[in-house]
Amino acid sequence: MNLFxxxxxxxxxxxxxxxxxxxxxxxxxxxxxxxxxxxxxxxxPVIYAATGKKITxxxxxxxxxxxxxxxxxxxxxxxxxxxxxxxxxVAAEIVEAAKYVLSDAPYSEPxxxxxxxxxxxxxxxxxxxxxxxxxxxxxxxxxxxxxAAKVIKDYQSKGIMTFLVGKVIDQAIEGNVKMGLDLxxxxxxxxxxxxxxxxxVAIRAAxxxxxxxxxxxxxxxxxxxxxxxxxxxxxxxxxELVVSCGxxxxxxGFPVITDQTVTEVPTLLLTQKDYDKVVKxxxxxxKIKIKVTEIPIPVAFAAAFExxxxxxxx
Amino acid sequence: MSEKVLSIDKTTLDMLDxxxxxxxxTAWDRKEALKAPCGFGAAGVCCRNCTMGxxxxxxxxxxxxxxxxxxxxxxxxxxxNYARMVAGGTAAHSDHGRSICLDLYHxxxxxxxxxxxxxxxxxxAARFGVKTEGRDIYEIxxxxxxxxxxxxxxxxxxxxxxxxxxxxxxxxxxxxxxxxRAVDRExxxxxxxxHIGCTADAESMIKxxxxxxxxxxxxGSYMATEFSDIMFGTPKARHTEANLGVLEDNQVNxxxxxxxPTLSEMIVAAAELPEMIELAKSVGADGINLCGMxxxxxxxxxxxxxxxxxxxxxxxxxxxxxxxxxxxVDVQCIFPALAKLSESYHTKFIxxxxxxxxxxSTFIELDEEDRMGSAKKIITEAIMNFKNRDRSKxxxxxxxxxxxxxxxxxxxxxxxxxVVNSHIGPMQSAKPLADVIVAGxxxxxxxxxxxxxxxxxxxxxxxxVIKGLIKNDIIVVVTxxxxxxxxxxxxLRKEARELAGPGLKKVxxxxxxxxxxxxxxxxxxxxxxELVGTTANHxxxxxxxxxxxxVAPEYMSEKAIAIGTYVVTSGIDTWLGVVPPVTGxxxxxxxxxxRIEEWVGAKFFVEPDPHxxxxxxxxxxxxxxxKLGI
Numbered sequence: 001m002n003l004f005x006x007x008x009x010x011x012x013x014x015x016x017x018x019x020x021x022x023x024x025x026x027x028x029x030x031x032x033x034x035x036x037x038x039x040x041x042x043x044x045p046v047i048y049a050a051t052g053k054k055i056t057x058x059x060x061x062x063x064x065x066x067x068x069x070x071x072x073x074x075x076x077x078x079x080x081x082x083x084x085x086x087x088x089x090v091a092a093e094i095v096e097a098a099k100y101v102l103s104d105a106p107y108s109e110p111x112x113x114x115x116x117x118x119x120x121x122x123x124x125x126x127x128x129x130x131x132x133x134x135x136x137x138x139x140x141x142x143x144x145x146x147x148a149a150k151v152i153k154d155y156q157s158k159g160i161m162t163f164l165v166g167k168v169i170d171q172a173i174e175g176n177v178k179m180g181l182d183l184x185x186x187x188x189x190x191x192x193x194x195x196x197x198x199x200x201v202a203i204r205a206a207x208x209x210x211x212x213x214x215x216x217x218x219x220x221x222x223x224x225x226x227x228x229x230x231x232x233x234x235x236x237x238x239x240e241l242v243v244s245c246g247x248x249x250x251x252x253g254f255p256v257i258t259d260q261t262v263t264e265v266p267t268l269l270l271t272q273k274d275y276d277k278v279v280k281x282x283x284x285x286x287k288i289k290i291k292v293t294e295i296p297i298p299v300a301f302a303a304a305f306e307x308x309x310x311x312x313x314x
Numbered sequence: 315m316s317e318k319v320l321s322i323d324k325t326t327l328d329m330l331d332x333x334x335x336x337x338x339x340t341a342w343d344r345k346e347a348l349k350a351p352c353g354f355g356a357a358g359v360c361c362r363n364c365t366m367g368x369x370x371x372x373x374x375x376x377x378x379x380x381x382x383x384x385x386x387x388x389x390x391x392x393x394x395n396y397a398r399m400v401a402g403g404t405a406a407h408s409d410h411g412r413s414i415c416l417d418l419y420h421x422x423x424x425x426x427x428x429x430x431x432x433x434x435x436x437x438x439a440a441r442f443g444v445k446t447e448g449r450d451i452y453e454i455x456x457x458x459x460x461x462x463x464x465x466x467x468x469x470x471x472x473x474x475x476x477x478x479x480x481x482x483x484x485x486x487x488x489x490x491x492x493x494x495r496a497v498d499r500e501x502x503x504x505x506x507x508x509h510i511g512c513t514a515d516a517e518s519m520i521k522x523x524x525x526x527x528x529x530x531x532x533x534g535s536y537m538a539t540e541f542s543d544i545m546f547g548t549p550k551a552r553h554t555e556a557n558l559g560v561l562e563d564n565q566v567n568x569x570x571x572x573x574x575p576t577l578s579e580m581i582v583a584a585a586e587l588p589e590m591i592e593l594a595k596s597v598g599a600d601g602i603n604l605c606g607m608x609x610x611x612x613x614x615x616x617x618x619x620x621x622x623x624x625x626x627x628x629x630x631x632x633x634x635x636x637x638x639x640x641x642x643v644d645v646q647c648i649f650p651a652l653a654k655l656s657e658s659y660h661t662k663f664i665x666x667x668x669x670x671x672x673x674x675s676t677f678i679e680l681d682e683e684d685r686m687g688s689a690k691k692i693i694t695e696a697i698m699n700f701k702n703r704d705r706s707k708x709x710x711x712x713x714x715x716x717x718x719x720x721x722x723x724x725x726x727x728x729x730x731x732x733v734v735n736s737h738i739g740p741m742q743s744a745k746p747l748a749d750v751i752v753a754g755x756x757x758x759x760x761x762x763x764x765x766x767x768x769x770x771x772x773x774x775x776x777x778x779v780i781k782g783l784i785k786n787d788i789i790v791v792v793t794x795x796x797x798x799x800x801x802x803x804x805x806l807r808k809e810a811r812e813l814a815g816p817g818l819k820k821v822x823x824x825x826x827x828x829x830x831x832x833x834x835x836x837x838x839x840x841x842x843x844e845l846v847g848t849t850a851n852h853x854x855x856x857x858x859x860x861x862x863x864x865v866a867p868e869y870m871s872e873k874a875i876a877i878g879t880y881v882v883t884s885g886i887d888t889w890l891g892v893v894p895p896v897t898g899x900x901x902x903x904x905x906x907x908x909r910i911e912e913w914v915g916a917k918f919f920v921e922p923d924p925h926x927x928x929x930x931x932x933x934x935x936x937x938x939x940x941k942l943g944i
Contacts, residue, residue, distance in 0.1 A: 003754055004754045081754075
């Protein structure tokens, strides 16, 4: 299957999944049931940024499926493929919102799920000052915990904010990566759709710090591309759904670096099979330059360790 | 002159008005005066290959005379005429290549022509099997020239074809019996086979023509380009301006027209000499303004950013501005009408090559022993002519466009390096181009080339085809008069990416290039072969597998016929915007537009409507993508 068809297929799968879970929400909670993510003034941020409309009820959530449908135009042109990626993002947000409808606490330790507004505001200053030089989204599964930990710890030591999605969370735990917002390693969730919680971080950055008006999608995408130094590392076998999520990332200006053999697109979708080079490759792809003053000490040293707590057993 | 719109270029229309007022004739007037062209010639069914004739047979099968006196059928006559056009085109390009080889053979460290690009010399020498290690640069250059020259007249063994030619393609040619031998031999072979009483089988005749054309694209033109780069430098991206508005009001305007860069390189160098500039000032001019036309312009602009005055159909109009002191020409595509036309103005029409003497012109031969001396003499003639400019007759159009030129394969690979992640690599490879094509971000690539032809609205075919293709995310490379049409209409600017489809626009932004890349003169179409071949080799496929096409929207010359033939024979579908004189031979039409695909995986399409051309190309590109599974 060619790349564009893979993306379209994944988007249609995302749509089907969203339709399924929304149907379930309608059946279990009714169309009038409230829809909201915790601690946010931006409703469903992706949909809000794209359309300027806030989703408040399950009925409106059901109506939002039309946004997904309208974004999937199966014509093999780049803009259509990127829109299809955005469709997947919207579908993912619908799925995640439905999770919060169906359960009061859909996420539990170690996963954090939705990232609240206050946290984003707290990230704003270090992002602007470059104290957080980049945002890594690591998703999927590495061949082993060791390589996963190596990559994540490398980002951590560079002060990069890393969000984890999928089995790589367990691998990070196994690899003794210390996690937490203060430590700049945040596990989001095990489902691919939970990646949307980092997408909304970028999108809310555009709304909060960029002052972009909701509904001005082109400007939101431009802000993310110019100002949010994020990138994606997709490890392990890539489903059509993940590839179409990747197209969404590319629409936001975030390059995708994978360890799989894919149809590469220069600077945007790259294959790097050598785990020792993943970090360097990713930073170069996102044009992130880190000023390094290496202090020859036996432990890792970075701002990311500032909030670290030394427990008795340590 | 009819009221039909003749050109989409405003300067052309303005100058045509002036020509009318000045009472001088142009190619368009002459076309009008010729009235309806002969239907027998237009269909290719007129033969003059012996004195039993001329014979003309009916272009309609089963009606009228079906055979010539010797018994040749319409298909035989058409195929022989077609083959001779291919031979004519191949001969023109190849003699150009030969001159360049000879120039390389005569390079010396203190001569007028030196080796400028050592790196390219080493690369090309290696492909010709010339040893380079520890040797003097000029020793290498001379041996390379001698080795290259052998392939023009080689009688034994196989010629040296570049490594960019995929192995699968070589095999196809071998199986088909059209693997090229020596350049001159194939030209002679066509002339022999098309003599009365020889080949009388259209299929065989076309194959002989195909074999001949290959000695052009992959040998004559290829060597002309490579060796020109060695001597004069490999083109790099640079800025220039295009259209008749580049002529300057108070400068000595010298227009270089023709093909071989040897002449233009010398003139460019001589025009920069302080003594020449002083001389120009002494006659009251602000300086010397060099402009180019046709392929000489392309050569000079690719390497020096010399301004492009215009393309083929504008050559007379440059004179009509009344502001050209000298029109300096060498060979190919030079209207002999310029001699008579320049009598009506102060313009000196200077011919320089013994291969193209034109009655009524001033002949100043480019002296092999003292090229710089000849160049200075030519420029001096122009400068001294400045005082003869009749200001009341001068009208320089204000219109000109910015353009970026200089996209040799080397420059393209350098640009592509800019999007390669240094931790993944490799550098200096066609991988990024192959990647975006495979991914579908760019749907395909098209080489838009060729001439102008008064049968078509001047420049319309070029511009509409190019615009249509880039809009559909098909990246366009241009050469020849097509490149100048694109330059004049602003399509060679980076800003033109706004006219491109979303994928191509993105690629242009990332790589920092215009959506239309000027790759040079007509012999530089070999650069396109090099790029396509390199991409095919990278992907491990044949050229006919790639979603790549060639288009000649307004072609006119035999060179264009030879080019089209070698492009198709190389596996690239080719669209012709002018109907070639083959319509009287049903089998020949069937071969060129149908059967040839079974042989070489590509065929000719004839479509005078540029918009339909674009539709057909998009459909064909998608078909090829599907076959390749991308």
